[in-house]
Each structure stands twice: as structure tokens, then as C-alpha cells.
Amino acid sequence: MKEFYILKILDLFKGIYKSFGINYEIMRLIIQSKLIIDSRREPNTVNSDREVKDKNYFYNSLIVYAITGLCSAPLIAMDINPIIKMSLYFSFFMIMILSVFISDFSSVILDINDKDIIATKGVDNKTLNAAKITHIFIYISLLSLAICGGGLIISIRYGVKFSLLFLVSIFLIDILMIIVTAIMYFVILKLFSGEKLKDMLNAFQILFLLLFIIGYQFVARAFTFVDLKFIYEPKMWNILIPPMWFGANFNLIKGTEVNIIIKIMSILSLAIPIISIIIYIKLVPSFEYNLQKLNDNTYKNTKIKESISFKISKILCKNQEEKVFFDFVYSVLSKDRDFKTKIYPSLAVGALMPFIMMLSMYDGQGIENYMISIRESSYYLMSYLGVLISQNIITTIKFSNQYEAAWIYDILPIKDKKNIYIGMFKGSIYKLILPIFIVMSIGFIIIFRDNVIIHLTVVFVSIIITSMITFKFNEKKLPFSSEYTNANAASNIVIMLKSMLPVGILALIHFLVSKSMLYTCIYLIVLLLFIKLIWNKVFTIYN
Template identity: 40%
Template sequence: MKEFKVLKFLDKFKVLFEKFGVDYEIMRKILQMKLVMDGRRIPTIMNKSNKNKEKEEENSFFKSLGLYAFFGLIIVVLIIPKTNLIFQMSCVFGILMFMIMTTLISDFSSVLLDIRDKNIIFSKPVNNKTINAAKFIHVFIYMFSLTIAFSGLALVVSLIRHGFIFFILFLFELILMDLFIIVLTAFLYLGILKFFDGEKLKDVINYIQIALSIVVSIGYQLIGRLFNIIDINIVFTPKWWQYFIIPMWFAAPFSCILENSRNTYYIIFSILAIAVPVIAILIYIKLVSSFERNLQKLNVNSGKTDKRKKKLFYKLSNVFCSNKQEQIFFRFTYYMIKNEREFKLKVYPSLGLAFIFPFLFIFMERGEGKGFSEWLSYMASTKYYLNIYFCALLLPTVVMMMKYSGKYKGAWIYKVMPIKEAASIFKGTLKAAIIKLIVPIYLFQSLIFIIIFGIKIVPDLVLVFINMMFFTIICFKSMRKSLPFSASFQSTQQSEGFIIIPLMILLAALAGIHYKCTFTNLGVYIYMAVMFIVDIFLWKKSFNISWKKVEKSYTV
């Protein structure tokens, strides 16, 4: 079996593990086997490009670290200046925590939630401490490797630019941060498993992707607003709620130690940076047996379905679909979107961004007033409601991803079904995607915008939706015509990514014309009537696709 360098490094701490009651030799064997098995798992970041399976014994994760290192260049840019360490390092740890936690949830949840140990290893004379230690070290190996890939170059630059003390402090806090993220994620899963079954947890892992997308979008703005830039000097204004901004915990020790700051807030932040991870680890050790017991719920599926939602979607299919075949694919697409976890993992983070972007840009604009009522009065006099076009940023991703599935091998069913024409397939699929993914977000955003800007913007909101339907058809016509859910995610065509650039230009043009029309009487209504007619024409003509054209890109 392959010998890993990281295991040789762990050998130096053999005595320490044995003092805690861990059978080190068995733990080492378990880790070695896990690392070999991980060679078959392809990280999310490499899904699109890694098609070579000739060297299965090589761990794909370690081969992906070079790509992670490239993304870490932005951290180097933040490390170089010698301006305000609390500001610089807050940004550094904010980026690192988001990237690492996102990767942990997307790529390593299966490692943290592994229950095969119960079925295989527990039948052998191996104690709980040894198995739990092997699992924790297994995750930490990947987490620390990932962290070093992201921040390794930044560590070298920090040593040259800021000195040895900065370097040691940075490295020490990276270790604390990794431990804190692992334990925090474990607590999150434990809380979910305490009250729900394993099926719910699998869904929550997808929903966390959306939440993280929203949090990072807000977080970057929030971290920036913690500081005021006055005459090129960065000024920190302490507030009580900043105790909940975790990146500032890890940034504060740099200011206390290297800048000799005695700010009370900085001192408390520094204490939290050390105390919270240590306390979290101690609590995790106490609760690890409970966590392992609850993991058995991953094998439990309540199987409950919401019959009211099912009936509603049946009614919607009858209303929006013109024939039985179209209704069938409308319902089929709904169930695939609802139940296909790999599809949700790819698409749902974009939902989060599409949801938050329109609000993010209007709330960044403070206006001339200082209070909330003055801000509302100011916003009502502007045309910032057109930011709702940012919701349409989701459409190219949705249309592009409708052809992919983790269960693509089941696409043989298309060849045996008595399908007369391809139009009904694509119409039903596209309509279901719009109603399931786009319409709920747009309706909620429209309601909030009406509250902010007033009832006068209703015609504009109707026009935006009509333009979004036009944009959807253009996205569909611009991309390959593969049958829904018939291709593997690993076969994603890189060339389709470049189509998004002209599509974004088109969306900007639609919004620009809308903006110009708001300055003329009846301009919005004339634009609305024209685009409505164009939409009807395109929806009738764009789906006349020959089977030969579809079959060229058909893969099973």
C-alpha cells in the first residue's frame, strides 16, 4: 500500500496520541486506507477538467492544490502593504474562512459524515477513541493542506515583508482557524441530526451552499464598512456587534502584538481567537460519541412528501403546458430539480447570489438622508429598482445546467419513449425550471422592491419579467440542444462558458433600453408591448428543433 509523507510526519507525535488512549498503529492503518480510497474522489473544483482516470491511486485532491494556490494570490496582495493590520488580516481571514468552509462542505462532508467505520471497523477490536481520532486527523490533513495551498505563498511573503513573528503568528492562527471550522461544521451537522433524519441533512448541505454565497456577498461589504477611510488612513470604529465577526478575532492579535495596540476590543478579539477554538475542540471531544450515534440517522429516510406541493405543481403543469407530453416533462423536470442533489449543488449557490445582488447594490447606496425614513424617501426618487435585472444573472446558469445530471445514465429512456417531437421536451423542461427556480425569487424581490419604491414600479416589474423571458429564450438558443439531464457533469463544455459574456452584454442592453424608456411618457408600456409580442413569437418558433440536431449532442 502507498506510503504517505503526512503519515511519516504523524509518526513523530506517536507518544502524544498514545497518551490520549489512541492505538496509534491501528489509527495509522485506518488513515492510510482512507487516503488511498480518497484517490478515487474528484474535488468539485476539478470536476470540469479532470477526465483522466488512468492513475486512480494518485489523490486527485492533492493534484488540485495548484489551482487552489492560484486563487490564493489575492491574499498575497492583501498581505504586502504595511498600513493597518487589523483591516488587512480581517479581509485575509474572511476570504480564507469562506473558501475553506465552502470546500469542506462541498468536498469533505462525505469524509466528516462517513459511517462506513461503524459497519466495517467496529466489528474489529478497535476502540472509539482510535476511530474518532482517525476521522478527525483525516479531515484535518485535507483542511490544512487546502489552507497551505491558499495561503502558502502569503506565508512566505509575510516572512519576507513583516518578519518571523508575523509568520509564526499567521501560521498558528491558520491552524486554530482550521480546527474551529471543522468543529463548527461538525456541530452544525450534529444539531441537524439531533432533530431531523439523514435525508434532511443531505438537503441542508445543499442549502448551506446558498447561505454561504449570501453570507460572503454581505460579509465582504460588512468587513469593508467596519473601517472608514479618512485621508487615506483606515479608521476602526468599535461596535458591540463586531464580537460576532469571526475574521476580526483572528486579525486582532496581529495588531496587539505587532502594533502594540491596547484597544479593549482588540484584546477581547484576541482572547476569542484562542479561547473559542480550544473550547470548541474540548466540547467536540466530549460530544463525539453522541455525534457518531446520530450519524446512524444518515441511513434513515422518513420518505415524507408534501402532497399539497405535489398537487400545486400538477395544476401548474395543466395551466402552462399545451399538451400531455409537455406536461410530463414539466413534472419530470420539477422532480429532478427537487431531488437531484448534485444538480442543486451546482445551481443553488447561483440562486443565492441572484437573490442577494439586487438588494446588495441598493442598500450600499445610503442616499442623502441619515435615517431609514429619509433613505426610503431618497430611494423612492431614484431608479434603483432596475437593479432587479441582476436576478436574471441566474438564467444562463440554469439553462446551461438543465442538460446535466448525476444520474445521466438513465437517459436511455429517451430512446424507448414514444416521443413525437423534441419541442414538447424542451418547452416543458424550460417552463418547469422557470417556475421552480426563477419565479419564487423574482416574486419575493418584487414584493420588497414595491415596499421600498412604491406601487408605481409595478409596470416596470412586469416589463423586467417579460425581458427575462426573452433573455431565457436567447440563452436557450445560444447553447447546445442536449436532452434534459442526459449528460454527465464531468463532460461540461468549457466553450459554453464563453457564451455567458455576450449574454451579459445583451442583458445590460435590455436594462439600458428600459432605463431610457422611463424618461418618456408611455415609454415603458410601449417597450412592454413590443417585447411581449417578441416573446410570444420566439416561444412559438424557438423550439422547432429536429431530432438530428438534438442527437448530435446526445450522450448516454
């Protein structure tokens, strides 16, 4: 069996695993097998003539994460109070790790196949769960090193102690994020069952990610900017902010403004990860037992919703083939929990991010004055953040856990392959983007009143245009025909980066015409004509 270098590093911690009553040899064998399976996964199965062996696509994605991490690396080079720059840096890092963890690795924690297959061979729950968590930790650690590679290089200028502390902090954060998330999953598994359980898991994933994004605003407000300098004045509420726990350690080694609050936060940075590990180990048997609740695959009665969607598809689709695939995509998206786990958190972030940005701009001069200043501004153009974040939807539709069933496309009597993609496009816009956009629009209408409706209409049409461009210039795969891989989040980042240019151009033009209602209406008409002009060219596939 193929040996991995990472397993030799894992062997150094063999004693720690055994001290917790884990059968290390069995755990190592399970992890080794999982790594081999990961390396042999072919992400695309339909119309693929390539033979791929021993290639883990996650490793290729690390390049994307490394480039993304460079955006935050300059924070470490700033000549300011260490707790300020490191707290801001770790906030960014936590959000990145959590978003990837929820979208790509939550399904591993909640996987019930190992218990059905491996546990029946005499492997105890503690060893099985340790293999599961360690498997995730290996990938999260590699991901963390990629994201923090630039920061680690910059940290060398401050000495070996600073760099080592930086590295230790990264791994402590990884442990904290994985274990705390797993414990929260346990609470939900314990409290709910059936269909309600699966709904609550999706809701938790969204709320947990939003909690950290909103928490970033509190980190920023922990510091003040006076005379072109960042100033930190310790406050008791700071101990509730996890990124500041790890930032506080750098004040200790630098001897900068050390006080009781700094010391408390420093203790928490080590104590909480250790305590969370101990708690989780105690909960493992109950956690694995409650995971069996996920075997309940019954669905809610969606007869009313489906009948409405069928009527909508008759209106939106011009022929029967389009309608069939519209209804097919809508139906699968309504039931596929794994897909919801991967896409709903980013959709929720996209919808709420404009409001979070506006909230962060509050200057403390009174809510009434702030609302007046907002209504006189063009802050509604922040809705284009939602346009950008939504761009990974069209390319994510190709993934499914039941991707083997994609052979059905080869035997169906499909007259024009274009109808598959058009039905997919319309169904995903209707099912995923439209509801979130309506929720976001309600918020903007409350803030900016009814004169913002025309601008929101322009934004929605812009979503359709950018989604068409995203579809045109990215790999085209049939709906639900490819296997999920642990590199999906990286590909989503690439898609967002590629979408920045068209989204930026549309937002800029919208800003230039926004002062005139007449020009805005003309711009809307031009966008609609543009869609009509390029529609057939976008969805015509020649291969």
C-alpha cells in the first residue's frame, strides 16, 4: 500500500492518540486508505476519455489558496501593535478556513458510511472518529499552510519566536474550528431528528459562517484609528473574540502593552482548544450514535411547491425539453442536502454582505443621521457583492453524490443538448438566486425606499448576464454529472476572480447612470437587449 509522507509526521504523535484510548495502528490504516482513495478520484465522469491515476486535485487547489492568502499577508508587515495586526489576520484566516470547512468537509464529519462499513469489522467508535477528524485535519493543515505561506515568510523578519508562535497559532485555530464545529453538530444531532434535523444542519452552517463574518466587524471595532495610527485600548468584551486570543500571544512575546486582559486571552488561546478536544472525545460515542438519524431519508411534502414550479417552468421554458430539465434541476436542488450545504452559506453571505458593509460604516453619530446619509448615497450598489458571490452557482450545478447516474444522458432521446443547459440555467436562477435576491431586495427597499426598485431590477438583470458569461467561459458539464471533490472551494474562488471584471464593468456603468432615472431605465433596456442578442450563442455547445 502506498505510503504518504504526512503519515510519517503523524507517527510522531502516536503516543498522544494512544493515551486517549485510540487504536493508532487501525486509525493509521484507515487514514492511509482514505488518502489513496482521494488520490484516485476522477472529478469528471461524463464524456471523459482521460485516465487519471494517483492525482489528488486538492493539491492543485492549494496554489489558488496560496494566492488568496497573499491578500492578507501585508497585515503582518505593518509596524503597529502586534495584537491589532495579528487579530485582523487571524479573523481573515478563520473565515477562510470555516467557509472551506463547511462547504467541503462537513460532509466528512457527518458521514455515516464509515460506521456502516468499517465499524462492522470490529473498529471501535473512538478509533473510527479519530480517523475521520485526523483525515480532515490533514487537509485543513495543508490548506492552512497554503493560505498562511506568505504570512509565514513575512513573520521571519520578526524572529524565530514570532514565526514559531505564528505556526502554532495556525494549527491551534485549525483544531479549534474543527472540534467546535463538530461539537455544535453534536448538539443539533442530539436535539433534532428526521427532516427537522437536516433543515437545522443547513441553517447552522449558514449561521455559523455569518457569525464569524459579523464577528470580524467587532474585531475591527476593538481598535481605534487616531492621527493615522491604530490604537488598542483593552476592554473586557475582547475576551469573547477568538481571533484576539491568538493575537494576544504576540504581545506577550514582544512585551508590548501586556495587561490582565491580554494574559486572559492568551490563556484562552491554549485552554479552549484543549478543553474542546477533551469534550469532543467524551462525546464521540453519543455523536456516532446520533449520526444514524441522518439515515432518515424522508422528505417533506413538496406537492404545492412543485406544482407552482411546474407552472413557472411552463412560462419560462419555450419547449418541452427545456421544461423537463428545468423541473429536473429544481427537484434535485430541493432535495440534495449536500448541495445545500455547499452553496447556501455562500448565497446567504452574498445577500447579507452589503448590509454588513453598511453596518461597518456606521460612524456613531446617531442612527437617524446615518440612515439619512445612506439614503442620499449609492450604497445600494453594494448589492453587486451578491452578484459576484453568486457566480459559482452555475458551475456548481454539475456536482452530485449520485454522479454515477449521469449515464442517463447518453440514452435519453435529447434533440438538442442546448436545451439541457438552458433548462439548468433557468432552473438554478429561479430556485437559488431569485429567492435570495428577493430577501436582499426587501432589505434595500426598507433602507432606500421604493425609488431603489429600478436599481435592484438592473442588478438582477446583471446577475443573469454575468451568470451567462460565467457559463460561457468556464468548463461545461451536464447537471449533477461530476463527483464532489475537496478542491471545490478553490475552483469557486477562481470563478469569482474571473467574474470580477464583468461584474466590475456592470457596476461601474450602473454607478455612472444611477444619478438619472432616465439613463438608468435606458441602461436596463440595453441590458435586456444584450441578453436577447447573446442568449443562443452562450448556450450553443459545439462538442
